[in-house]
Amino acid sequence: MSTSNLIQDLINGTLLGGLYALIAVGYTMVYGILRLINFAHGDILMMGVYFSFYFIAALTMPWWLGFIVGIVGAGVLGFMVERIAYRPLRSAPRISSLITAIGMSFFLESLAVVVFGGIPKSFNLYPTFFSKILIIGHTRIQVLTFFILAVTFLLMFVLIWLLYKTKIGIAMRAISVDIPTTSLMGANVDNIIGLTFIIGSMLAATSGIMWAMRYPQVQPYMGFVPGLKAFIAAVIGGIGSVPGALVGGFLLGMVEILIVGFFPNLAGYRDAFAYVILIVLLMFRPSGIFKVYSEQKV
Amino acid sequence: MSEVLLKIEELNVNYGAIHAVKGININVNEGKIVTLIGANGAGKSSTLGAIIGLVRSKSGKIIYNGKELIHMRADAIVRSGIALAPEGRRIFPNLTVEENLRMGAYFRKDESGINKDLEWVLGLFPRLRERLKQMGGTLSGGEQQMLAISRALMSSPKILMLDEPSLGLAPLLVKEVFDVIKKIKQEGKTVLLVEQNAAVALAIADYGYVLETGKIVLEGNGKKLLESDDVRHAYLGVSV
Ligand SMILES: Nc1ncnc2c1ncn2[C@@H]1O[C@H](COP(=O)(O)OP(=O)(O)OP(=O)(O)O)[C@@H](O)[C@H]1O
Ligand SMILES: [Mg+2]
Numbered sequence: 001m002s003t004s005n006l007i008q009d010l011i012n013g014t015l016l017g018g019l020y021a022l023i024a025v026g027y028t029m030v031y032g033i034l035r036l037i038n039f040a041h042g043d044i045l046m047m048g049v050y051f052s053f054y055f056i057a058a059l060t061m062p063w064w065l066g067f068i069v070g071i072v073g074a075g076v077l078g079f080m081v082e083r084i085a086y087r088p089l090r091s092a093p094r095i096s097s098l099i100t101a102i103g104m105s106f107f108l109e110s111l112a113v114v115v116f117g118g119i120p121k122s123f124n125l126y127p128t129f130f131s132k133i134l135i136i137g138h139t140r141i142q143v144l145t146f147f148i149l150a151v152t153f154l155l156m157f158v159l160i161w162l163l164y165k166t167k168i169g170i171a172m173r174a175i176s177v178d179i180p181t182t183s184l185m186g187a188n189v190d191n192i193i194g195l196t197f198i199i200g201s202m203l204a205a206t207s208g209i210m211w212a213m214r215y216p217q218v219q220p221y222m223g224f225v226p227g228l229k230a231f232i233a234a235v236i237g238g239i240g241s242v243p244g245a246l247v248g249g250f251l252l253g254m255v256e257i258l259i260v261g262f263f264p265n266l267a268g269y270r271d272a273f274a275y276v277i278l279i280v281l282l283m284f285r286p287s288g289i290f291k292v293y294s295e296q297k298v
Numbered sequence: 299m300s301e302v303l304l305k306i307e308e309l310n311v312n313y314g315a316i317h318a319v320k321g322i323n324i325n326v327n328e329g330k331i332v333t334l335i336g337a338n339g340a341g342k343s344s345t346l347g348a349i350i351g352l353v354r355s356k357s358g359k360i361i362y363n364g365k366e367l368i369h370m371r372a373d374a375i376v377r378s379g380i381a382l383a384p385e386g387r388r389i390f391p392n393l394t395v396e397e398n399l400r401m402g403a404y405f406r407k408d409e410s411g412i413n414k415d416l417e418w419v420l421g422l423f424p425r426l427r428e429r430l431k432q433m434g435g436t437l438s439g440g441e442q443q444m445l446a447i448s449r450a451l452m453s454s455p456k457i458l459m460l461d462e463p464s465l466g467l468a469p470l471l472v473k474e475v476f477d478v479i480k481k482i483k484q485e486g487k488t489v490l491l492v493e494q495n496a497a498v499a500l501a502i503a504d505y506g507y508v509l510e511t512g513k514i515v516l517e518g519n520g521k522k523l524l525e526s527d528d529v530r531h532a533y534l535g536v537s538v
Contacts (some may be wrong), residue, residue: 170397171404174390180352181388185451186376186405293392293435 004138010288011260017253018152022207023230024245026200032176032240039101043108046117048074048205049218056125063126070206078201092226101171112220120219123212148210303328308360311344318344320512331489332500336509342492350382351375381455383446391435402452419448422478440471459490496533500524
């Protein structure tokens with residue numbers, strides 16, 4: 001493989017990994033607090049992309065505004081899913097909320113098929129300068145790539161700042177180890193959990209929109225594969241840990257791209273790599289890369 | 299006589315078929331240290347849980363400052379002026395000592411008051427000051443208890459409830475912690491202290507209740523209980 005190809009792969013790996021990472025954050029935060037795998041997470045992502053699509057295509061909003069409104073819409077949807085489907089089951093056996101999450105996933109996908117139609121729609125809604133190709137040395141990079149990388153890193157920076165430097169972030173970390181004790185701090189735990197769903201859903205929708213810009217289409221099942229990969233990334237990183245989800249996402253994206261880069265004839269097995277990495281890692285480090293404080297039981 | 303700040307009437311707590319608290323009556327007077335002593339499983343933590351709203355009461359009344367607390371959410375009860383340093387300390391292991399303390403003041407908006415209280419609790423437990431940037435999970439048991447009490451105080455409560463603060467602490471540390479509890483009272487706080495260690499609790503308490511399998515079997519001022527044969531026999535290991 002030539003150097004320029006390697007650089008290209010490293011950039012693509014970072015980009016794909018960043019997209020996984022943004023989605024993985026939502027899985028890991030929700031799991032950290034509720035011990036719930038939010039199977040509907042990828043579908044909330046998909047809904048966010050559809051929202052942007054229609055705001056831009058049907059309501060003729062400027063592209064950037066359409067993206068923002070779609071992202072906010074996904075946040076609202078994530079909040080509603082928690083409020084309507086998960087909150088009533090918070091003290092029920094965990095299997096109940098797990099099944100509900102699977103049901104919610106099917107529901108959102110079917111809803112999208114009925115409302116938006118099952119045929120993929122082209123997502124070429126952004127200005128043409130995103131498609132411009134910059135040639136740096138022998139490496140060809142699309143402007144879109146820079147845009148996605150910039151947005152990804154900016155959001156990660158904001159997320160880390162929020163979690164580690166703000167009051168609400170401290171509460172979000174507190175609630176991830178101990179819900180009752182967090183309420184002993186006079187904090188309304190429902191609000192903190194709701195906010196967690198909003199943040200996770202907005203990050204996933206941002207990732208989904210950037211995903212749709214790069215593979216420019218939107219369809220009702222588009223959340224499935226990125227959602228699954230991001231979930232694997234969260235497990236690899238240590239589910240419950242936000243830094244773990246970020247590292248797991250980048251690791252998975254990078255490995256996926258590099259294996260295909262070095263062994264092009266394995267490209268067809270690309271999606272299987274995620275499982276191989278997962279299985280191998282879990283054999284040696286069952287709790288993932290980052291240590292997570294487990295919930296304290298009375 | 300000081301005012302009754304917290305009044306518990308005919309409180310019952312059930313866990314399924316287990317009747318953990320059986321119609322108890324407790325008065326906590328403002329500015330006093332009131333203790334609730336009893337053996338393992340007597341229902342002490344269940345009582346505190348019912349007051350703070352983490353455990354559902356089956357029946358009875360819990361009146362604080364003229365207001366009924368039953369059916370209120372735990373966070374609202376805490377905001378109304380009652381704090382609990384829970385059994386097992388429940389420090390957030392993934393937060394620093396300072397973050398733990400600031401979580402205690404989560405709902406407060408008076409930044410200057412928060413900083414003043416932070417200085418106050420660090421004055422009570424100077425050891426915590428050296429550990430401010432350390433993770434809660436790395437503290438020793440004694441330090442965690444100090445942090446749990448300080449964190450509860452950070453909400454600037456009228457009533458501080460402590461669930462077995464002496465548990466697992468070396469005698470010297472127990473003395474240190476209980477000296478601080480006396481100081482907290484001198485600052486005008488009301489303290490409801492749950493203990494199995496009757497000797498240390500009654501030594502600082504103004505009034506005490508003895509709980510046995512969910513029922514109050516004895517009550518009186520600290521001295522009187524300390525001298526009562528029942529307490530000496532059952533809780534202080536003195537043969538009479
Ligand atoms: N969550 C629960 N579910 C079922 N039973 C419980 C629960 N919590 C407490 N109990 C039972 O209720 C009774 C009172 O328990 P509680 O924890 O209030 O006692 P305690 O006086 O605090 O004891 P300890 O000194 O051991 O802390 C015990 O029989 C206990 O087994
Ligand atoms: Mg107890």
